[in-house]
Structures are given as structure tokens and as C-alpha cells.
Amino acid sequence: MSYQALYRVWRPQKFSELVGQEMVTKTLRHALMTHQTTHAYLFTGPRGTGKTSAAKIFAKAINCHQQTDGEPCNECELCQAITAGRLNDVIEIDAASNNGVEEIRDIRDKAKYAPTVADYKVYIIDEVHMLSTGAFNALLKTLEEPPANVVFILATTEPHKIPATIISRTQRFDFRRITPQDILGRMEYILKQKEVSYDDSALKVIAKAAEGGMRDALSILDQVISFGEDGQVTFDNALLVTGTVTRQKLTAYLKQVFAQDTSAALETIHTIVNEGKDAKRLIEDLIGYCRDLLLYKQAPKLVEESELGLLDADFKEFAQKIDSQVLYQAINILNEQQENMRYTSHETVYLEVLTIKLSQSVSQGQAKAPVATENSADHEEVVRLAKQVAQLQEQLQTLSQAGPKQVSAPAKRPRPSQASSGQFKVNLNQLLPILNKAKKENLLQLREVWGDLLNMLNPAQRAMLRSFEPAAASDDGLILKGAYPYLCQRAQSSQELQDAIGNGLSRLLPQAPSLHFVPKENWQEIRQEFYRQNQPQTEEKAPKKEEVAPIVLTAQKLFGKENVEIKAD
Template identity: 40%
Template structure:
């Protein structure tokens, strides 16, 4: 028989074999014992935490002919067929490659047929968040009221991308990341079973690098065992294979940073990368070391060289360095320049300025005080002008109150030109295409960012650009200044449309004015571009072209013609 990877060899076959998810497995066992199995389940959580394993065990258990205390027997005909993948009533679907409406309609048409071997027909849909919106809609009714002999088990690593209408029709179980000690204990159990020697520190390193996923930990262990032919897992091999940053190397780097030696700090960071240690591991271990130092700063027994140096550093400085490292980890998701991100962390940490003042920076504080004083005076003058009556000339007309602009003139000018560029090539079909996917784009955002975008909607679109109008100016300003959010919107919109479109933002109050101005200018362009004809014919022709263009841009339902 061909070799099987460790994570497949050690895949749980009963609920008691699932590591670190005791609450979930006990709940499922109790439901099986009481014969209260739901018609639909949703398993969500990080990769490699047991979602698919629990789904397969549950599917096997509901069709087991000799169920004992909620556990499948693994000996009856149905259990053996389920383990071998030959049970006709167990259907596993990968939504990443079967995410269309047709695949879900096929399921919907076949659920009415009774199971052929077991008591239930079970559908396991993995990575369900990859389904298209049309596929989700096709699944809704069947998921809410399936036949009595059908059970749906949905699994996903990105719960926020699953529509709320789907979640509300299921029993939701959230799988958690496994603790380092839990993973390490299971790895030791695997190595003992295989009669392979190991170093305890090496096992702990593997558990840390796996980032809470048991499957990742077993895959790394499998790789290290293959790397070494003497049946021994050592710390050195783990460092070489995984690029793990050992604590001593990171302490040396932090010691140099706190000593304010920029050249040596940058060189040490480069040396670590040349040894195969990733920037992610460097920053992650730096956070761990800084956190331990922060907690042990007052502990006299903590006498390492770094701890002694930290005694002269404030807690604010350590917290700032942790924040810089976290910022670097977040930036790694969007950049391929790993070395630059580590260098930025080093420079920011060296340039940290304490909040307390001393004699050397007293002049800075003096300048700040002067600026604050000038600001206070300016605010007082503004308040005085607000209460001062407006002087009018006797012969002049009554003053007309000018409406306060919603944004600065400079910004208005910028998006005005951009909107005009969009409208020159905009079509109703492009707008309809963007509107159809806009809800999916917003659902892909984090909840806090999605809340900012709920008051927006597409109002015009061309093959390369789209105009988004905001109902409230305050959210328009916030999103306009949030480049990270704009990048995410562009990325998710490109994923939905399979083509890139630049996003232009405008306040809703400004949109009708811009649209009217554009149509007026477009009319003038048409009139000036046509040859001299009879005035009446020319006027009718230009009016017709303008109306046609307006209908093409915004749809006939939004256009009314007035003489």
C-alpha cells in the first residue's frame, strides 16, 4: 500500500479521537444519544482544527447500525463503507470547485430520493463560503425544509462570507484554535507510537509554528521525519525546515534594538532571513518575547541580559514595539517585500520617543505650547465672528445664505473631474453589473468596515470605473481617507467581476448636481460638434442625443423629460 501522510493516518474516526474540541464533540454525541439530530449544521473555524473530521464522524454515526454512547462502532457495514468512501448515502462536495447554481440545483433535485443503504442521506459541503450568491439562493429553501431523511453539514474557514440567511437555518458550531500544549502532547503521542526519538523543545517549536492547527502540525512533523533518516526530531532540524526563529536569536535582536544600534539591528535582521527564518516568524516571536518581558519586568529573578536592559525601558515603549510588530504582521498580507517590513519595525522601534519630557526636548514642548495658544486664539475669533451680525449695504439686495459645501472645494474639484470621466463612457449595463455584486463585495469586508459602507451605493459605472455615492458626508470623508479600505473594495470588486474597476467616491447630495452639470455640458458638446443646420432641426437633434445619452447612463426609469 502507498504511503499515507500523517494527518490522514491519524485522522479521527470517533468523536473521542478529536483533539481540543471537547464541547462540540460532546454536544454532537448527546444529540445522537437523544435522537435529536438537526437537519443542518454549520462548522466554522480555522484550518486544521477538526471541522471536516467531525462532519465525517457525524455522517458515519447517523447511519451506524450499532451506535454506542453517541460513537460510531467502526465495525458495521455502513461504518466500513463510510470510512472507505463507498457509502452511497454520504456525498462530499467541494464548494471551491462546484460553486455554481447548476451544482446546487442538482442537489436540490436529488434530495427527495430516499437513502439506499443507511437511515440518512448526508451532504457535506466543504468551504461553503465559496458558493456564488445564486448557488446560496438555490440552497435556501432546501436547507430550511429538507426531507426527513436528509442532513446537511456545511464547513467553512470564513464564516463572515456566509450569508446570514444560510447561518440562521443551521446549528452553528465554532471550532477554536488548539493550544500549543494540546498540539505538543498529541505530537508526542504520534512519535511514541512510531518509536521516534525527539527533543521536547523541537516539539514545542512545531506546535507554535502550526498556528493552532493540528493538521499543519502533523504535516510539519511528517516533513521533518522525512528530512532526517536517523529517526530523531531535533531542534536544529525544526529550525531549518520551518524557518522558526528561536528565542535566543530574537532576544539578541531586541537587545541591539533597545541599545539604539541601527546598523547592527538591520544586519541581525538580514542574517536571520539569510538563515531561512521568515519575517512572520521573527515578528511573531518578537511579540512573544516582548510580552513575557512586559509581564516579568518587575520580577527580580528574571536576570537575562535583555531583561536587565529592559529595566531602563518603560512599559509604554514595550507596548509600542509590540504594536509595531503587529502592524508588520498585518502588512505582510499585502506585500511581498518582507525585508522592508522587518526594517520598518526595527527603525520604528529605535525611533520610539517617550511621552515624558526632559531638558533636551524642552524647546519642542515650548513650540507645541505656542501652537496650542495660537489655536485657542483662532477658535475664539471664529466664535466671535459667528455672533457678529452681517453688515449690509442699504442699496444691496438681502444677503442670500450660501449652503455649506459638504466637502472642501479642492476635494470636490478632484472627484468632479473623475465623475465626468466615468460618465463619458458609462452605460446602464455596467451599472447593473456592479449593483448585482455590490452586496457580495460588502459581505467580504470586516464587520467594522462593512458598517461604514452600508450607507453607500453604486450610481454610475463604465467598463473601467464605478461611482459610489455616500448618504452621509461623515462616512464619505472617513472612507475617502481610508486607503486600506479602498484597496479592499477594489480587490473584492475585481474578484466578483473578474476585471478591475477604479472606485470613485462622491456624497449623495453632490451626485444629482454633478449628473445635471455633465448632461448640460454633454449637450453643448453635441451642439458644437454637429455641422451648421437649420436651427430648429439642430436643436431637436441635440436634445434627442442628450436624452438618449441620459437614458443610456442612468436608465429610462430614472429620466423624466420637461420642456
């Protein structure tokens, strides 16, 4: 085959060519320049962010005798042999297909021998999280007592699956998702070198669809070039290849849904599907669009930067008018429908049901109209205060009718479990036992390892958990409070997230506690309810004295025992 994919042809050959990983490349270069390299490294991060490329560049730089500022020369015989994959002293292993104990033992035995040509023998183990437990144990022995002139570079997309004993014996580098701006700049550079004409808007669509992976971006770009006539990169071809729906159509669809024009919204859905758009991709685009609308109301500049200037005036006007509560409901419904569509072959039916659900949620939900007035928040606050005033007036009238001698007990406050926060309900029966056993030591211990726990999660899980903070902890239970009720609902219902957190805590703490999520707005009520339930117990412990106080005896002698009534304060 004479043709090679773009991501292979334009694979980085120097640290300076690695896009979006400045912290990693700067650290590795300084270690090479000062000869402070170690025997084992762990490269973690999403797919297509440069982990394996960085490992090969490091293997060249550590063996290159003509390196400059930590960069390999790429001209000497060693550098060219490593680039071509011909050097026997640089061994690249795929742990997905070589994950047994025997393969790792073979590596351990061969690592004892000195390198044949290069100064260092470098083992690059890709997808190392696929190794079995026995293989990890075999690798651990080698990392504990590493042979001279041997370097191990472990690469993985799921660091939380690697034992802590392995992680502690390596230098860890976290590769970040590459920003759309960096991906866009790299694609522009490649196309200019290839002398291929392109539309700026097409590259922006590809940069967004890549979701932070440079390899994914170059693969999509390769498809668009092959799809277009004369190898041109056009906006329409980029939409067709990525399956992305234009913002104009997303805006029109959501406007129809929020205006309860269900028939028009169904027609729009059928038009999008008939154009060949993927239904699952459409759901992702709708979720991302609602997210942009929500964020634009609070941080317009942040959304404009992430969308690479693709926001039009119609979007900005729509974002200002739409109510946040409507967007919360829409995101919840879209997430639920996305889960339902994972294993179905009738995707169009689910899209039709989704359209009807979204239309009905606007009419039946908390938001009565799709477009909020300028003073909607103030109006809701006035309505809430008016209800409280009415309740206080009713209680005052009841007290005045009862008279001074018959004062009824104040009405009990509703428990937090009876009050819903959006679609999330707090279960006090699960929380109160944790609060009864909660210790400050457990909470402090959890906060100390909180940062390590976040690093063990994948980017999506880490982003979800960053909106929570530890509120209370016991030996067998943990309460996390979050800013938004709908995020608490998502976290509580996501078994994958809870398994990942439990797996991480089992490595950082003596035992993994059960997880419970509560909104911040309910946390104060939960604590008050906890104190209210415990208060009667402390009062009942007080000994009840049957003897009569001296002042009471004096009063009974002066006025007669039948005329003296004893009342508790």
C-alpha cells in the same frame, strides 16, 4: 503510494479523538444519544480544527446501529464504508469547485430519493461560503423544506460570507483554535505510537508555529521527521523547517535596536537572513515577541502558559526593564513594515530599513531611553502636573494684573482633534454630526446584536473588535471606543476589518452605518466639546427683552441714568 501523511493516518475516527473541541463533541454526542438531531448543521472555525472530521464522525454515528454513548463503533460495515469513502449515501462536496446553481439543484433533486443502504443520507459541503448567490438561494429552498432522512452539514472558515437566511436554518457550532498544549499532547501521543524519538523543545516550536491548527502541526511534524537523520525530531530541524528564529536572537536584536546600536542590529539581521530564515516570518516573530514582552509586564502567568515554558531568565529580565511606550512604537512600526513587505521581492532591504526605523523611533519618540526606570510612570505624572501648575500660575498672574473690572475670558480648552493619542488623531468633523443625530434606540439595538456581529468575524478580527465597545450610534454612523490608541489607529486604517464589520451589520441592522474609532481617554473630551458647541445655540434662542426691569428704573431715578451700569450675571 504506500506512505500517507500523518494528518491522514491519524485523522480522528471518534468524537473522543477530536482534540480541543469538547463543547462541540459533547453537544453532538448528546443529540445522537437522545435522537434529537436536526436536518442541517453549520461547522465554522479556522483551518485544521476538525470541522470535516467531525462531519464524517457524525455521519457514521447517526447511521451506526451499534453506537455507544453517541460514538460510532468503527467496526460495522457501514462505519468502515464511510471511513473509506465508499458509501454512496454520504456525499462530500467541495463548494470551491462546485459552486454553481446547477450543482446545488442536482443535490436538491437527488436528496428527494431515500438512502440506499444507510438510515440517513448525509451531504457534507466543505467551504460552503464559496457558493454563488444563486446556489445559496437554491440551497435555501431545500433547507426550508428538508426531505426526510437527509442531513446537511455545511463547513466553512468564513461564516460572515454566508447569508443570514442560511445560518438561521442551521445549528451552528464554532470550532476554536486548538491550544498549543493540546497540540503538543497529540503530537507526543502520535510519536510514542510510532516509536520516534523527539526533543520536547522541538515539539513546542511546532505547536507554536501551527497557530491553532492540528492539521498544520502534523504536516510540519511530517516535514521535520523527513528532514532529520534516522527520522528523529530535533530542535534545530524544527527551527529550520518552520523558519522560526530563536528567542535568544530576537532578544539580542531588540536589545541592540533599543540601545540604538544600529550597526550591531544590522549585523544580526544579516546573520538571521543568511541562515535561511524567511523575512516575513521574522517580522511575525518580532511582533509576537513584542506582544509577549508587553503582556508579561501585566500577566506573566498567561504568557508562560501560551509559550509552553520556553521563557528564559533573559526574557523575563528584559520584559521588566523595557518601557511599554517603546513596545507600542515598535509594534506599530513592525505592522507598517509587514504591510509594505507583502508584494516586494527585496525583503532584506525592508528589514534593514525596519532596523533603522526602530532605532530612530527610540531616540525621537516619547521614550528617550530603551530601559525604563522603576519610577518612570510616576515621573511622567509629576512632569504633567508640574506643567498644569505652571499654566495655572500664569493665568492667575494675568488675572491679578488685569484688575477686578477687566476679567478676560478663560482660555478655550484644546479640542480633542488637536491632541494626539500616540499616532492617532480624533477627527471631530466626522464625529460631531453622528453625535447630533445619535439616538439611544440605535445604541441599544447595536448592543443587542454585538455578540452576533463578533461571531461573524474571523478570529483575528474578533480579537481586535473585542477591545472596543459601542459608544454612540445614529442611523448612518457608529462610534466605537477602545482602550488603546494604537488599536484605534489599526482599526481605522484596516479596510478589511471595516468591510467585514459593515458586511455583518448590513445583515443584522436595517442599514450598515459608517464606522469611527476613538480612544477611551479622548471620549470624555469629545462629549464635552459636543456640549460646548451646542450650548451657545441654546443660549441664543432665549428672547432678548428690550424692556428695563423695575429695579433698574428705580436705581436710575435715585442715582441718575448716567451713573447706573447694567452688568449680566
